[in-house]
Amino acid sequence: MDRYASAIWHGTLKEGKGTISTQSGTLKDTQYSFAARFAEGVGTNPEELIAAAHAGCFTMALSAQLTEAGFNPESIETKAVVTLDLHGEGPTITKIHLTNTSKIPNIDKAKFDELAHKAEIGCPVSKVLKAAEITLDAKLV
Numbered sequence: 001m002d003r004y005a006s007a008i009w010h011g012t013l014k015e016g017k018g019t020i021s022t023q024s025g026t027l028k029d030t031q032y033s034f035a036a037r038f039a040e041g042v043g044t045n046p047e048e049l050i051a052a053a054h055a056g057c058f059t060m061a062l063s064a065q066l067t068e069a070g071f072n073p074e075s076i077e078t079k080a081v082v083t084l085d086l087h088g089e090g091p092t093i094t095k096i097h098l099t100n101t102s103k104i105p106n107i108d109k110a111k112f113d114e115l116a117h118k119a120e121i122g123c124p125v126s127k128v129l130k131a132a133e134i135t136l137d138a139k140l141v
Contacts (some may be wrong), residue, residue, distance in 0.1 A: 020049070057124055075098070
C-alpha cells in the first residue's frame with residue numbers, strides 16, 4: 001500500500017512560500033513557510049505534520065493492542081511533541097515525546113503500560129522514524 005503527499009515551494013527559503021497536499025485531499029494546497037516552521041507564521045510545517053502522523057499512528061496501534069488483548073477502549077487521546085534542535089550543523093529533529101490519556105475499562109496499570117509500550121515500538125511511524133530507508137529520484141527540468 002502506498003500513500004503520497006506533495007509539496008510545492010516558490011522563492012527563497014526565508015521569503016518563499018509553499019503548499020502541501022495529500023492524496024486524500026484532507027490537505028489541499030495547505031500553506032507552509034519559513035515563518036510557520038521557525039516562528040509563528042500562518043500554515044503548517046513538516047514537524048507539525050510528523051507530530052500529527054505519530055500521534056495518530058500510536059493511537060491506532062494502542063487501540064489494536066488493547067482490542068487484541070480483549071479490552072474495549074472508550075477513548076484514547078495522544079499528543080506528540082516533536083523537538084527541532086536548531087543548533088549544530090543544521091536543524092535536526094532530536095526527539096518526539098508522546099503523551100497519552102486513555103479510558104479503558106477493566107484494565108490494570110501494569111497491563112496498560114505493557115500494551116502502550118508495544119504500541120510505542122510497533123506503530124509504523126515509530127519504526128520509520130528509527131530506521132527508514134530513504135530513496136530519492138531527483139530531476140532537474
